[in-house]
Amino acid sequence: MIPRSEMSCADHFGGTWYVWQDQARSGAENMAVDEKLASVAMTTDRALLRFYEWERKTISIGYFQSCRPEKFPGYAFVRRPTGGGVVRHGHDVTYSVIIPPNHLLFRSNRVALYKETGDMLVAALQTLGFDASLATGDVEKSENKTWSMCFQTPTKFDVMVGDRKAAGAAQRRRPQGILHQGSIDMSVLPAVDRTQVRTAVVEAAATLFGGGPERFTPDTDFFDESYQQLMEKFNDARWTTRR
Numbered sequence: 157m158i159p160r161s162e163m164s165c166a167d168h169f170g171g172t173w174y175v176w177q178d179q180a181r182s183g184a185e186n187m188a189v190d191e192k193l194a195s196v197a198m199t200t201d202r203a204l205l206r207f208y209e210w211e212r213k214t215i216s217i218g219y220f221q222s223c224r225p226e227k228f229p230g231y232a233f234v235r236r237p238t239g240g241g242v243v244r245h246g247h248d249v250t251y252s253v254i255i256p257p258n259h260l261l262f263r264s265n266r267v268a269l270y271k272e273t274g275d276m277l278v279a280a281l282q283t284l285g286f287d288a289s290l291a292t293g294d295v296e297k298s299e300n301k302t303w304s305m306c307f308q309t310p311t312k313f314d315v316m317v318g319d320r321k322a323a324g325a326a327q328r329r330r331p332q333g334i335l336h337q338g339s340i341d342m343s344v345l346p347a348v349d350r351t352q353v354r355t356a357v358v359e360a361a362a363t364l365f366g367g368g369p370e371r372f373t374p375d376t377d378f379f380d381e382s383y384q385q386l387m388e389k390f391n392d393a394r395w396t397t398r399r
Contacts (some may be wrong), residue, residue, distance in 0.1 A: 160304035173203045173365040180209035183216060183234030183245075184390035190252045190335055191237050191390075192383050197256040197333025202373060203365045204254040207354050211244040218326060223397045227300040234378055235396045238337045240326030241309060248339045249353045261364075262334060266327060270313040271335060276364045277315045277323050280356035284348050286317045320344050 181189065193204060214232040217223060218240040225233045231244070252357050253273060255261045264272060274290045281288035291314040310316065315323035322345065325338035340353060358369055389395050 171251075172367050172370045173205065173361070174200075175361075175369040176204060176206040176372040176374075177354070178206055178208040180211050182211050183214040183232050184387055186210065186250070187216075187234055187236060187390040188383055188386035190254075190337060191386050192378065193252070193254045193336035194237075194328070194330065194333045195382070196378075197254050198331075200256050201258055202256065202370075203259055203261060205358065205361055205365075205369070206252045206254070206372075207357075208250055208252075210245045210250070213244070216243050216245060218242070218395075219328070230369070233396055234390060235398075236326065236337060238326035238328045238335060240324065240337075243324070243339050247342050249342060249350050249357075250337075250339050251357065252338070253334075253336040255336070257331065257333060266329065267313070269327065269334070269336065270325065272364055273325060273338065274313040274315055274323075276360045277338075277340065277357065280353070280360040281315065281317065281322065281345070281365065283356050283359070284345070284352060286322075286345060288315055288317050289324065290314070291316050291321070313339075315343050 175231075178189070189208070192207070193206065197204075212232055213230060214234060215228050216227070216234050217238055218238065220239055221242065223233060223235070225231070255269075260270070261269065271290065274343075278288045278290060291310040293310070293312060293313055310321040311324070314321055314344050315326075321341070323338060323340040325336055327337075328335045340357075342350065342353070345353065362368055
């Protein structure tokens with residue numbers, strides 16, 4: 157499980173947080189890891205920032221979306237546990253933020269947390285020299301979101317570079333913890349690589365979380381029977397195509 161912090165209660169809201177530079181995994185593995193992290197978040201008092209890669213080109217669809225793999229030949233498909241639009245993975249920096257129930261950020265409502273994490277990414281991209289800002293508008297209510305492409309439909313507090321959407325995110329909030337999943341489109345960020353973007357985000361995250369990062373490595377208990385059950389769920393075609 158996630159190791160417990162030894163800090164006092166007074167330090168919970170401005171101390172160490174975890175950063176996990178994870179390896180490349182399949183779509184099902186990536187979603188299972190994120191959902192498992194959120195389910196055990198209550199065992200720690202620290203926020204966690206996870207970066208991860210994809211073993212092959214993958215389309216992730218939001219929790220409420222329809223599955224249309226025929227539109228993307230050559231891509232693997234996975235349904236996220238969070239909402240949002242269709243995201244192509246393979247040329248992006250994918251990250252997740254897990255907030256435990258006793259962390260100050262857990263008190264932020266959904267909109268406020270989108271803004272706070274958006275501000276983190278804006279600060280990171282600005283340090284890399286990009287004209288980054290938060291989107292101020294929102295998708296028209298009349299738009300059909302059942303098959304919307306995430307990076308074609310900026311919503312309020314998405315991250316923009318010039319007039320192009322550079323990053324989007326989706327959340328799921330449960331009593332056990334908040335899961336915030338996001339993607340940064342590298343095609344909007346010429347002349348920098350994934351390592352530079354990750355480093356800039358980690359540095360900017362210190363303002364969001366307070367304090368500095370501690371490297372996170374899951375123990376063997378993390379990949380237990382409950383994790384295997386999550387793997388089965390995200391690999392199951394009935395989950396992916398259920399809408």
